[in-house]
Amino acid sequence: MPLCKAWTRGDSIAELSARLARAQSKMRDNMIDALLLTTEANVRYFTGYHSPFWHSPTRPWFVVVPSTGRPVAVIPTIGADAFNRNGFVDVVTWPAPRPEDDGISDLVQVLTNITRPSGQIGAELGPEMVVRMPIQDFDQLRMTLTHHNLTIVDAGLLLQQMRVIKSTSEIAKVEVACQAMSAAHREIPATIHAGMTEIQACKAIKRLFLLHGADDTPYVICRSGPVSYSDIIGHPTERILTPGDMLVVDSGCQVDGYFCDYNRNYAVDQPEQRVAAAYAAVSKATDAALKAVRPGAAFRDIYAAMSDAMGVQAEGGVGRMGHSVGLQLTEWPSIHPSETTLLEEGMVLAIEPSIPVEDGNGAFVVTEEEVVVTSDGYRLLSERAPSVIPVVQGNATCKV
């Protein structure tokens, strides 16, 4: 795997300015006078604000991106220092929490003061989007803005279409996260063994991810099952890893707020032949997908390449076979049979074929690789999974 180029933390003013210019051009094309942003990834993308404080539901955070001029952050006082740091945005604060008016009057003032030739405010209304503020307040905001001849419309697709093309700097961050995981995975067969619970294995793996360069480990899945696993999204449990199990480790590490997302399979002792066959099938599907990845191919073509390679049995109930990755673990668009969006250089994709295990009663096998679309094809960001399922020790007492 090529080493990633030098990278720097944070979002430079040049990068933020380029995003702003691109957004403002799209806003004018779409007759949107301002974007109203409330969620972590979109706020980060336009301001550089990076914080784990989104875990606290108490306070809403608003960023207004006008179609001309500087973004305005309308935020709780507790965030003033962090938002003022890079000097890129104007900052308006209120002493939150203030439930009787949690920033709404401040926000209305900012929104009604912008230049507004079209009377439309774009917000996070559409698929895969959430408005992160109390709906009671959002309803009130919509009504108040109506009195000012302003209508809130969906800007979800505009935001998705911007964020799906990653800059060199963004790709570097995802790649560093992928490399941290790859280095950690090399040590997993010597770290994980039968007799550990999923929880114990997961904590050991998170420690390895951090040791090898991940900043954060928000999404590390360790699920197991006899024959194979039937769940790939649950928190690890106290289930004890047992010879004959399959274990899936799916992550979800971050570097500077950017996610990598790929998984690895481990057999505890030796896998059954039908499991090895399922693994071979998803490996073959991955090969087929990779051959199809290039600018101009459609997302549904990548799906078709995988389902053709696997035959009618394809997909273990996941609902798609991959997606975009970036500031969020999963981003638009999906690798789905109905997705006609075309691949472009700079997109970062998780390619994730799954297949049921024969007579497996819901057990399935899924594998996942991460790639960036280049001018003439793709470059792997994950170290490609072994062609045969790697094995962790089935002897419960051989390691601590």
Place this chain on the structure above:
Amino acid sequence: MPLCKAWTRGDSIAELSARLARAQSKMRDNMIDALLLTTEANVRYFTGYHSPFWHSPTRPWFVVVPSTGRPVAVIPTIGADAFNRNGFVDVVTWPAPRPEDDGISDLVQVLTNITRPSGQIGAELGPEMVVRMPIQDFDQLRMTLTHHNLTIVDAGLLLQQMRVIKSTSEIAKVEVACQAMSAAHREIPATIHAGMTEIQACKAIKRLFLLHGADDTPYVICRSGPVSYSDIIGHPTERILTPGDMLVVDSGCQVDGYFCDYNRNYAVDQPEQRVAAAYAAVSKATDAALKAVRPGAAFRDIYAAMSDAMGVQAEGGVGRMGHSVGLQLTEWPSIHPSETTLLEEGMVLAIEPSIPVEDGNGAFVVTEEEVVVTSDGYRLLSERAPSVIPVVQGNATCKV
């Protein structure tokens, strides 16, 4: 600190049944025919579903809690195995992502099939709440339900009033998380030193938290500054710890999905006298707050005890001096001058006084302890912070 009692992972059927019965009684009192839940903490509380997959914004998840009978999970197929595991809820699935109808028709069918004497559906509309689904879909859902004579009303306070009183089992989980952090903090002076960046320090501390028993480390703040820090919510940066700095470590670890939340201050080498004075002031405020914690006191009384102890300078722009803690990092209610809610046995509180450093140009000191309210007072869950600021080595080369 007393060792916590034996605890078990997950939510027992007895515990889930008790929550359901309590909710259904409150729903009937409030003329609410069903709760519609879409967010991690509320879905977990009523179903036991525990997953990091909430990081993926692609799919909405719905749980309907009727005022009589079993909860119904209306969820993407990918979650069927996890939701079916404990047998507590009925499960309806759709093959998400399906943007043209992402579960809405299934959800409407479930909501219109419940017994509905009052015609009101309670949802997460109010302060500190978010509806986690596209607002376009929520608007459509509201309109469709109107045609069925169903109105969506706010059930935020009902949910908050339930969740604020923790069961023995919930308190045990928070306490185990607090103990993991306490054990880790004892090792921090030997682990962190001048010359490290905030990022490096933060990763080392996360590894310690995991080693000592935390399952997850979603919220670990490491922010520093000369004299003292002026930000307590940002992601750690590449700022290098330097003699004369103060470092605040605020967390945010989880055990079985339950947060602990308390912070610790470290001086790099020796703090300035005015910083030591600010630390003494917040320690004194904590003493005053603890004396006031007992059933029947109001949240605003706890605030008043702290601000009286510190005088007019109290509070460094945080907006409150503490809050409830549980399935979320910060929960209702706040320790705020206007909060009249009364303390009850079983509430878990973070007591968090802050004060500006004299002539500190925005620098402040904040300390935080976590307690559970008992029948006659409180019990500390965090190991009380030292009365004098602990020091980490100012010699950059003394440790690796």
